Amino acid sequence: MKVALDIGPDLVDKFGFDVRTADPVEFDEHAEAAAKKLAKARSQHRSRLDALHRAIGDSKKPGGHWGKSDEQTLQAAHEWVMLADGGAASEATGARIRQPLRDTEKSQDDVDHARQQVDGLEEAFRIRGGWNRAFLVSNANGHVHSSTSCSTCRPSTRFAWMTQYSGADEGTIVQDAGHRACTTCYPSAPIGDSRSLPTKMFTPEELASQKERAEKESWAKLTPAEKRARKREEKLALAATKNGRPLRFEEDLGEAGVLRLVISTEKDAEREWSRGIGDSINLQRTAGDVTPESVALRQDQQARADARARMRPTIAKALAEKHGTTALEEKRRLDDLTRDEMERDFPKLAACFEADGEDGYVSR
Numbered sequence: 567m568k569v570a571l572d573i574g575p576d577l578v579d580k581f582g583f584d585v586r587t588a589d590p591v592e593f594d595e596h597a598e599a600a601a602k603k604l605a606k607a608r609s610q611h612r613s614r615l616d617a618l619h620r621a622i623g624d625s626k627k628p629g630g631h632w633g634k635s636d637e638q639t640l641q642a643a644h645e646w647v648m649l650a651d652g653g654a655a656s657e658a659t660g661a662r663i664r665q666p667l668r669d670t671e672k673s674q675d676d677v678d679h680a681r682q683q684v685d686g687l688e689e690a691f692r693i694r695g696g697w698n699r700a701f702l703v704s705n706a707n708g709h710v711h712s713s714t715s716c717s718t719c720r721p722s723t724r725f726a727w728m729t730q731y732s733g734a735d736e737g738t739i740v741q742d743a744g745h746r747a748c749t750t751c752y753p754s755a756p757i758g759d760s761r762s763l764p765t766k767m768f769t770p771e772e773l774a775s776q777k778e779r780a781e782k783e784s785w786a787k788l789t790p791a792e793k794r795a796r797k798r799e800e801k802l803a804l805a806a807t808k809n810g811r812p813l814r815f816e817e818d819l820g821e822a823g824v825l826r827l828v829i830s831t832e833k834d835a836e837r838e839w840s841r842g843i844g845d846s847i848n849l850q851r852t853a854g855d856v857t858p859e860s861v862a863l864r865q866d867q868q869a870r871a872d873a874r875a876r877m878r879p880t881i882a883k884a885l886a887e888k889h890g891t892t893a894l895e896e897k898r899r900l901d902d903l904t905r906d907e908m909e910r911d912f913p914k915l916a917a918c919f920e921a922d923g924e925d926g927y928v929s930r
Contacts, residue, residue: 897921
């Protein structure tokens with residue numbers, strides 16, 4: 567569905583930047599981000615749909631296809647929920663299907679919103695008259711195309727958007743693409759190979775591979791003493807503390823036992839921060855599900871979640887000392903990382919996210 571776009575000041579709020587005046591590189595960086603967000607939304611929607619298929623009792627056939635179509639699955643889910651609400655089907659059936667159905671409908675809304683962003687930016691691109699673009703096919707020896715709709719490509723073809731070339735003249739794109747330039751998209755492109763027409767355009771995967779090879783070659787040239795020094799530097803860079811020593815925690819929680827924790831790296835610190843907040847959120851979300859048999863277990867879980875909360879200021883202070891920041895800045899950074907992770911992987915937790923209070927945080 568095409569989105570009618572009236573270019574006006576309100577579009578800054580809609581797209582997060584001024585689509586009227588942004589230069590081609592900035593514009594396409596935003597367009598690329600929107601395209602990635604759409605791809606992510608579609609992937610998540612597919613996952614939610616698969617969960618709904620399972621919830622209604624559907625199964626996959628030989629070849630990997632579900633027995634029912636997505637449309638049939640959605641219709642069946644709505645019908646089962648209506649029957650359960652009316653007492654014609656068991657509440658257990660309704661309870662099994664309601665949340666997957668809500669998740670699927672929410673993910674469809676996310677896809678629709680992301681699609682509107684992509685379509686809106688494409689319409690703004692058209693209204694502004696367009697400019698040259700470069701898309702590199704993401705496989706070995708992939709060609710550079712002026713659009714993703716080249717007749718030589720397939721619908722399933724994956725591209726790396728070379729936004730740094732957005733708005734460049736065709737000569738520059740053809741020259742830097744070298745043997746990778748598609749002669750259908752760029753009629754002026756000569757025909758050659760990697761020797762006669764070397765390329766300057768590489769996919770992120772190719773650049774990562776080149777970097778890895780260069781690092782291995784550099785490592786091979788070091789003396790034993792230089793290798794030991796390099797390892798110490800790398801270990802210190804990854805450490806959770808300025809001096810490289812791990813953070814060690816030990817607290818007697820009474821009937822809940824002794825909680826022992828060692829945080830050696832910044833990644834460990836980030837994982838522990840996220841885990842602690844996630845545990846607290848889960849306890850809050852399931853507070854109404856307590857049974858007499860689970861009281862003791864929940865008390866132990868709460869004691870451990872509270873202990874982890876007491877550890878967080880120490881983690882933030884250690885990272886602040888290493889980074890030259892403040893504990894409050896590190897707290898906010900770690901909270902943001904945790905929230906982003908939950909929004910990506912655990913939407914139900916993200917909806918209940920609540921960070922620790924900031925008042926007196928450093929002095930706790």
